[in-house]
Amino acid sequence: MEMTFAMIKPNGVKAGLSGRILERYETARLSICGIKIKHMTKTDVEGFYAEHKEKSFFPELAGFMTSGPTIILALGGENAVAKVRALNGATNPAKADPGTIRHDFAATITENVVHASDSPESAAREVAFWFGQEELVSYQAPESRTGLR
Numbered sequence: 001m002e003m004t005f006a007m008i009k010p011n012g013v014k015a016g017l018s019g020r021i022l023e024r025y026e027t028a029r030l031s032i033c034g035i036k037i038k039h040m041t042k043t044d045v046e047g048f049y050a051e052h053k054e055k056s057f058f059p060e061l062a063g064f065m066t067s068g069p070t071i072i073l074a075l076g077g078e079n080a081v082a083k084v085r086a087l088n089g090a091t092n093p094a095k096a097d098p099g100t101i102r103h104d105f106a107a108t109i110t111e112n113v114v115h116a117s118d119s120p121e122s123a124a125r126e127v128a129f130w131f132g133q134e135e136l137v138s139y140q141a142p143e144s145r146t147g148l149r
């Protein structure tokens, strides 16, 4: 099973969209291998987004990412990296396809509501950045909700 890292950014959490976003991931047969709520510090953002630290948009990104809590996720399943990127849509919501999370819920590139790892290598780094091995579980996402209402 492949694992990827995803995050519901502060505007998604504050708007009460966490459940709807999680539902999209679960409906795509991804399992929740790790989950935490975290109000990031500037140091967290500098570490997590180290590759963007020198970019012109970094100060705005850091301000946004520290503006409220985020929900951080390790999601597992077949082709989890590509699947979550497809569900999230293009980084810039203006370019995201209808039906993707960013198209449906986000308005600007900085406040683009969700993050996901862009490759299996980034997924391994990003999951390990936020989760210890003991905080991760593994289970098979169900095909249907048999036995439940």
Ligand code: CMP
Pocket: 052, 057, 061, 091, 109, 110, 111, 112, 114, 115, 116
């Ligand atoms: P994310 O997928 O979390 O990765 C880096 C983040 O930087 C990105 O989403 C956006 O929130 C933010 N960002 C702001 N401006 C840009 C830009 N011009 N290009 C890429 N990312 C940007």
